[in-house]
Amino acid sequence: MSGLPVEPVRLLGFVNHIAPSADVEEAIARAFEWGVDAVVAQGTGSDWGPYWLGSGEQVAANQAANVEPYVRAALEHGVPFVFSFGIAGGDVHLESCLRRFDEMCERNGWRPRVGVIRSELSRADLRAAVEQGPPVVPCAAGAGLADPLTVEDVDQVERVVALIGPEPVMAGLEQGVDGVITGRALDIGLFMALPMLRGIPTAIAAHAGKMLECGGLALEPGDSGRCIWASLDATGFTVRSPHEGAAPTIRSLVSHTFYERSHPTQEDNPGGTLDLSAATYAEVDGGIRCEGAQWHEAPYTLLLEGARREGFRAVSLLGVREPALLEQARSWTDAAEQATLTAPRFAQAVAEGRLRLHTRIFGLDAVLGDLEPHHAVTGHEAGVLVDVVADTAELAQEAAYYAFIRLFIGPYPGRKTTAGNAAAPLMPVVVPVSDVYSFSIYHLLPVADPVAAFPVDVTAFPRRVSAPSNPEVAHAAL
């Protein structure tokens, strides 16, 4: 960095997949009294597992409703908002959120110009990168992922997104828009964009982003439905709470640097590592001052997340209240599993790996499995979940029903309940759930230019329903 003095950059941060707390309006008003240069929120993540990315469905979080009070304040004060949208963050997820955003703008009479940045990659572009570029290696060692990624892995994946860094967001903000909305994005990158654009050192922008990315979770008491405020400058940043009854403390902020991260002080990001080993935290008037973060430059890589279909799930649930059966719950379910998997009608599918069946006994070891130290049901009732994953819905449901019946009428030593062994709480007794996915891609893609593949599509909202989308723009060559 140049070392020239820079103006402070003030950020108001929250989480847009979590509904705001009841006092959000007064908190936002207080933050704007202190001054806000951008309102920033993350709304994507891999925490919900691979299902959403693979299926294209949307978690029922209503992210547009969650951002409404913040967008109102940002537009009134003429400062930009920066959001990632859509949880899994593919194009289909982003689009479903933008439709709700359209409705919100329409209802309020707002006409914002928004830089929309899609972060889904086409299979063709990723295949070309795998074939022609440097190796695409797993981000998580020891996870059993392909090393390096192959063309076959790319061909099997349902959908792939990249966690875009701050650079495409900076390119969006440079266009003077009212806001930037992205698909899947690096959480802290959203917070880093405006500060970096205004000359704040990368290390400070990243450290502040880490503190703000979960909203009020970094306050004491922690609550992600609340917002959080920070003022960044050339030497560090100061965190304050816009909420009455919540405050940042040294302990709350340091402990937040641990949150969801596998290392307490080192965090690999696109283009570098955030190093907090020398970070300092001090009480100042009305807040906590944070300094001392370092940024170690590294070659730029994008984290990719891709989901592959593994089959279809059907389940059945049985409630067990019979004492003699609870004593032998495991051997009873083992027998039903065995009877199902060895039935001639299922033998070929089992042998080919197209049918898997698992019984999970809630009240015994359903959560920890083999690690559960208690080997008997200790309560007076338990639940048995029959969980089948097969290549087709029909096969999964047939096997789940077969297992249900074995459990319901199967004999066991000392049986008195010869009309039926368990309660059936669900109707239908076999529930078709949905397709099942895995994260087959969780890899690092080296890129020379972090912006080129993620162009900014400046759009006036609300969009007309018939407005043509142009997905090709989002899929420019990597």
Place this chain on the structure above:
Amino acid sequence: MRLYDCADIIRSKNAGPFAVTIDLFFGDEERYRMARESALLTPEGVAAAYDVAVDRVKGVWWDDRIRAAKVSLMRWSSSTDPYCADLFGAHLHTPLAAGSLTGEAS
């Protein structure tokens, strides 16, 4: 004493789909020291608690400023496994929390 009884806060959470991290916070210096000096909160002790090879443990770290420890390991059943029972990793602290800090049977 069990770790569960020694720590004020024991929170476990995904650190990406394939790793779990367990943050431990202690209410006073005495309890923090007891935990820090234990054999449980070492890579070998963590590996034993989870019945995994020690190379699955990514690390055990301490922060004296806030009397906290952090333990990270690769998940034995990640959110990518169709039969993963704990999508967010919120209950994966249990085997560690049940461990003894003083070598007594828990």
